[in-house]
Amino acid sequence: MNVLEYPDRELLMLSLADRLAGELADFLRREGRASFCVPGGTTPGPIFDTLSGVDLDWANVAVFLNDERWVPESNPRSNTRLLRERLLRGNARLAHLVPLYAEAETPEPMLETLAEGLRPHLPISVLLLGMGADMHTASLFPGADRLAEALSPDAPILVPMRADAAGEPRITLSAPVLAGAMNIHILITGADKRAALERAAHLSPLEAPVAAVLKNATVHWAG
Numbered sequence: 001m002n003v004l005e006y007p008d009r010e011l012l013m014l015s016l017a018d019r020l021a022g023e024l025a026d027f028l029r030r031e032g033r034a035s036f037c038v039p040g041g042t043t044p045g046p047i048f049d050t051l052s053g054v055d056l057d058w059a060n061v062a063v064f065l066n067d068e069r070w071v072p073e074s075n076p077r078s079n080t081r082l083l084r085e086r087l088l089r090g091n092a093r094l095a096h097l098v099p100l101y102a103e104a105e106t107p108e109p110m111l112e113t114l115a116e117g118l119r120p121h122l123p124i125s126v127l128l129l130g131m132g133a134d135m136h137t138a139s140l141f142p143g144a145d146r147l148a149e150a151l152s153p154d155a156p157i158l159v160p161m162r163a164d165a166a167g168e169p170r171i172t173l174s175a176p177v178l179a180g181a182m183n184i185h186i187l188i189t190g191a192d193k194r195a196a197l198e199r200a201a202h203l204s205p206l207e208a209p210v211a212a213v214l215k216n217a218t219v220h221w222a223g
């Protein structure tokens with residue numbers, strides 16, 4: 001496991017934003033387009049703030065979430081809402097948001113449509129993931145109802161997910177789609193997540209879902 005430790009969170013957020021921007025710029029130079037897959041939750045906001053001001057060819061960047069909570073954007077728990085408020089502004093307002101939510105009571109009827117929107121943007125050029133202290137990443141939660149399916153090598157692009165710890169129903173990119181990204185970064189802060197990550201390295205993805213993406217990932221940590 002490749003872990004980079006930073007002296008403090010501010011430096012972590014600035015350095016990682018710079019690295020992500022550099023990787024996106026490389027893809028844009030070489031291929032004329034790039035896909036950028038990002039987490040929701042409470043941790044990545046400062047990285048989004050920095051990236052939104054970076055001078056990139058954002059019009060050729062497709063941005064999408066690792067996972068979404070099945071709630072409309074009016075709900076403060078919406079990860080899409082976080083993206084709009086913190087990332088898709090300033091220079092990055094020109095990026096193309098590929099949705100992981102559509103108005104429907106449950107994710108199931110919308111899965112195919114949402115997956116079709118993602119397909120042209122795979123494999124992911126640059127993937128940033130978060131992790132919970134319970135070792136979930138994206139919405140791959142330990143004990144979730146469809147975790148085994150989402151971890152399987154022939155999993156579909158998107159899998160609906162329900163877990164006690166998740167709150168509302170979720171939709172998540174599956175493990176093979178995440179692990180197939182060209183550049184993988186995991187952002188964690190605090191002693192509890194660092195300890196959880198060390199544990200995950202010795203567990204199976206069914207016990208510790210983040211283990212499914214650790215092999216080629218760089219972990220970025222500050223206390």
Ligand SMILES: O=C1O[C@H](COP(=O)(O)O)[C@@H](O)[C@H](O)[C@H]1O
Pocket residue numbers: 038039040041042043044066067068069079129130131132133137138139
């Ligand atoms: O529910 C979620 O949790 C994880 C971790 O979030 P954090 O608040 O502990 O940073 C996040 O990566 C994921 O995208 C989100 O839906």
